[in-house]
Amino acid sequence: MDGNSFDFTAIRGIQAGSAYYVIMVPLKTVPRLFTFDDESMPPDLRAQRILNKARIPAIAGYIVDNPSDYILSSLCASIDGEIVFEPVETEGPLRRVGKLRIDMGATILINDGQHRRAAIEEAIRERPALGDETISVVVFADHGLKRSQQMFADLNMHAVRPTKSIKLLYNHRDALAGLSRDLVAAIPLLRDFTSFDRTSLSNREVKFFTLSSVHQATAELIGKKKAGKIDKKDLAFAIEFWTAVIQEMPDWQRIGTRDVTAFEMRRDYIHAHGVAVQAIASAGAQLIAARPDNWKEWLARLREIDWSRRNRALWDNRALVAGKLNKSKNNIILITNVIMRAFELPLSAEGQRVEDLYSPGALPLKVAS
Structure with a gap:
């Protein structure tokens, strides 16, 4: 990687035999780091549902109105581009902790959390001080549209709204x-x-x-x-x-x-x-x-x-x-x-x-x- 990268402290894990990473991203970075599929594209060429803009003000209002005790669950994203993980140590318990370097030219696509991402953008406009706070993001390497669509289906398959x-x-x-x-x-x-x-x-x-x-x-x-x-x-x-x-x-x-x-x-x-x-x-x-x-x-x-x-x-x-x-x-x-x-x-x-x-x-x- 030539130095034009985003660097994040990360934890590396394994699911289904493949590596994934958990990183902490400042809220002010979320809107420009993560992208949506073009809503004009037909559903079979997207990896997400269409954004329901009516949901965004409620989520943003929740963040803005509760600055001392709001909570946001992790985003889930796929990276289509070069990524390099540099562990703190090559052996021992710290081998799973290190720096994740993501090429600036990579496309980072949200698989789950697009409404949270849009609400974060709106909340920061109203309360800029929130920008330095962070949200956790679970990052996977992109294995193509089919895999991204399956990830979306899997992440939402067993979701049950509380009564x-x-x-x-x-x-x-x-x-x-x-x-x-x-x-x-x-x-x-x-x-x-x-x-x-x-x-x-x-x-x-x-x-x-x-x-x-x-x-x-x-x-x-x-x-x-x-x-x-x-x-x-x-x-x-x-x-x-x-x-x-x-x-x-x-x-x-x-x-x-x-x-x-x-x-x-x-x-x-x-x-x-x-x-x-x-x-x-x-x-x-x-x-x-x-x-x-x-x-x-x-x-x-x-x-x-x-x-x-x-x-x-x-x-x-x-x-x-x-x-x-x-x-x-x-x-x-x-x-x-x-x-x-x-x-x-x-x-x-x-x-x-x-x-x-x-x-x-x-x-x-x-x-x-």
Whole structure:
């Protein structure tokens, strides 16, 4: 190599009989060191997916907004060009540590992490001080387009997104997620029967709620989204509301006393599913706004609703489609409408619009069978 090279401290490893290297790259160097395939090229001539530019601002914002505790996973790249590894020692444990020299004329192509690379570039424009920080890069020698495409497929083959519940459990930046965790911890039924790592519950699952459904419902109740500010009054209000709801839901109480299993309840009742929990919160928020002084008295009307899945006249196409529970936004609204009629409250404009689409004409006030 003639001296026109990029030099990095590196660790050498072996996978599938071939050498690879882990290097540390300053963030300010990432945009000019790593390239993309031309998006105008057909997919069979690229080694990556097309960049989804809509994802970039969120990742960049995460880096910029959390300068003291952001974390970025390694990039993975292939080098098409001359590379030389010079170990610190030829024998012993340090033989795998040394200097990796990459020819400046080499093409370094990202196999995994193109959105992180683009977000880093945007973040540095907003906060230049980040440029001297580093990201780890796993580097492989380029063995042609076919191998690069296979690397992309292999790297993404077994990727599994974490469930929404587990993300809420571990997210300590989101104040609303924190409120949801505190809410679950404060109410015995929620504490004992909420799944923290699942978004949907299987037949064998002994838990009755999911953290994600409690979170979505509580966000609906207090009218706040992820970016909203949360205070102690919000938590106290959420605890008061859900405690009152549980008092008016005898079937839920039977879960707490273990007189019935969570599976049996999910099998037989609409209220045992997240869509109904969210609908109760939505209707509850409207009830409290309309009757702030005696909303708890009206909440007792939850007992008058026939929540049984056997009540097909009420729930078919409203909550059930071909006998299976549907979880669309419109189904949540349609269930909310049932509860609003039980509360003897007019439907919201959106509730009426969806109701008219579902079944033109008024929903009967009497909703129990």
